[in-house]
Amino acid sequence: MLDALARIDCWIFDLDNTLYPASCDLFARIDVRMTAYVARLLEIDPVEARRIQKAYFHEHGTTLAGLMAEHAVDPADFLADVHAIEMEVLVEDRILVETIARLPGRKLVFTNGDGDYAGRVLDRLGLGSAFEAIHDIHACAYEPKPNPAAYAAMVERFGIRPDTALFVEDMARNLVPAKTLGMTTVWIDNGSEQGPSDQYLDHIDYRVADLATWLHDIMGTAHA
Template sequence: MSDANGWVNGHSGEALGVFGRIDAWVFDLDNTLYPRHSNLFKQVDAKIRDYVQRLLSLGPVEAQKLQKDYYRRYGTTLRGLMVEHGIEPDHFMEYVHDIDHSPVLPNPRLATAIETLPGRKYILTNGSRAHAEKVAARLGITDHFDDIFDVVAADLLPKPNREMYDRFIAATGVEPKTAAMFEDLSRNLVVPSSLGMLTTLVVPVGTREVFHEDWEMEGRDAPHVRFLTDDLGTFLEKVLTAIA
């Protein structure tokens, strides 16, 4: 890595010019558009664990273990609960996203960078549209996006499932070969990369304590990760300079 806001896998500053072909910018929401250290998703995570504990009459340790197992195997705990226990999703989605969004602070620098990006911009999230709208409002970026595509719009088939991306592409008309995807989990970039998207992994550098599971740290150096940054706003500014 060249600096804390840089890139890996052999890329240099000049390589950012490849973003010049991009006309669609696709952003994950949680821990991508806002920094993981804000701990907003920690609230969601705690409510998911509580939901699993109450639903299945488990102790907190057992509930957390099952929650993380479903998250890893199915993409979201919700999908695991639907497949394994046949739950209806509406109450789950409403319950786990009923959180305090105030830890997400306005980010004028990020907002300006996103607004300046040429082409269409989308949020692609495994969460709910209502949650995404609240986060976007807190960040001050609501008006800079063409649409939000949530897990409900994907018929509750979350990333990293191929169906999520296929349905997003069908709904928006995005051409993958001229699209860029920004994510905080490497596994969620496998399909976008295979489709031809330019991929960027947004992960805090050198801060293992923010990760809940070892597998979340996997894949930073994988071929499907083209760029790596720990500061999305700064990275987008560098991209804009490179393609100006």
């Protein structure tokens, strides 16, 4: 494993359910606010609002992308509203903090959320200063993962060489464009995946249950 990863000089991480355990269920709080937002916007009941919300997620990549396409929603208003949540469920994982600090090369966060929210999450996790930058939904011009344009924008913005980059995600479908570009891919198989993943297996290089343990193992090997 160490030999295979020796060329990696850019480590890219998804945020939600990747840099913290899916068991925290933080996204459920955002999910509730998204349903409420759709209900208010369309003046419909919560059951129908949730159906539409999930349909937009599957058809457009994110609920926001669907709302922008179908209803010209202001993305800043939507993101500020749905991310206004408490984060007391997040706790610092010292093993993760220390191993990310030891990774050689550049470190980035690539998220379909916005930078302000991502910054709050990272601060709660003790990772506020661990990353060079956050490539968020604004930087992607609101083209969310897994839209290839989002990955192309990140590669261009930071001058990334895909063949020496590694991307970590909890949603297997979001690894497909990264692998197509030539990145090494890591799927965090922690139960957060929505929908079947078998069709994406050819795009996954490493399948791990816990990010901190995996990073600790490969960094431990490097220092053995």
